[in-house]
Amino acid sequence: MTKLSKRSRKASFDKYVVPELELLYRVALAMTGKPENAEDLVQETLLRAFRAIERFDGRHPRAWLLTILRNALANQVRKKVPLPVSDVDESGNPESVSDHRDSPEFQVVDQAFDGAVAAAFEELPGKFREVVALVDISGMSYAEAAARLGVPVGTVMSRLHRGRTRIREGLKSEELFVEGGQV
């Protein structure tokens, strides 16, 4: 493969990566839960993307970048989270596990779920995203959201339902759900 010149490499980076900064930060924030960790994760993602930009074919940049981000996070998790070996107390008996959902595996699944929701939210068309943002993120009632947008309450309900359904469809494509329930 012909190596891209510095200028064309930067042009590709500016075209495909830089416009997705907010999406990447939003998803990283949802997946890590901490702003400082999210910023580190996005930096790592940007660096990996920059190194790989020559091999990127220009199709589906968001999907490409989110794959890089997930791989970067998985790498961090492998480095930081100890393997989920059963705890054994000094007498050799397994310690009682009060809530298995606190375990690293479930934390990773939750992070993946939140990240996928954040990504799917950013993918929503504007008219659905604004209603979801007002009701779910800002906590407005249907009536308040309708007044803010200057549309009937029925329109808010319809857009909200369609927006959430689209997000859910996005989760299915991420294989975070099987039919009828969560994996």
Place this chain on the structure above:
Amino acid sequence: MRFKRAKTTSDTATCAEVMKHLQSYIDGEMRDDVTARRVAAHLEMCRRCGLEFETYKRLKNSLQQLGPLDQQAISRLSQFAQSLGEREDGDEIELG
């Protein structure tokens, strides 16, 4: 032996009714208390609708955690991206 019939009285909503009202129910926006109680009763006994309810409730919980983005962080990341583009090779960058 006689089998007990499934509860189909007006005390519980049908699956179709639940699907119609599910989003409003999750958002606490149902105006009709009677229908809300019928939806709640159905969710107790129907696994499929119950899973649907849990799925959308979890999705809403996840969305509620999304707030406005810290524009200073975005600005820092933008500067970082810019600095990458100005170098010949990202290998030289050290992450803080």
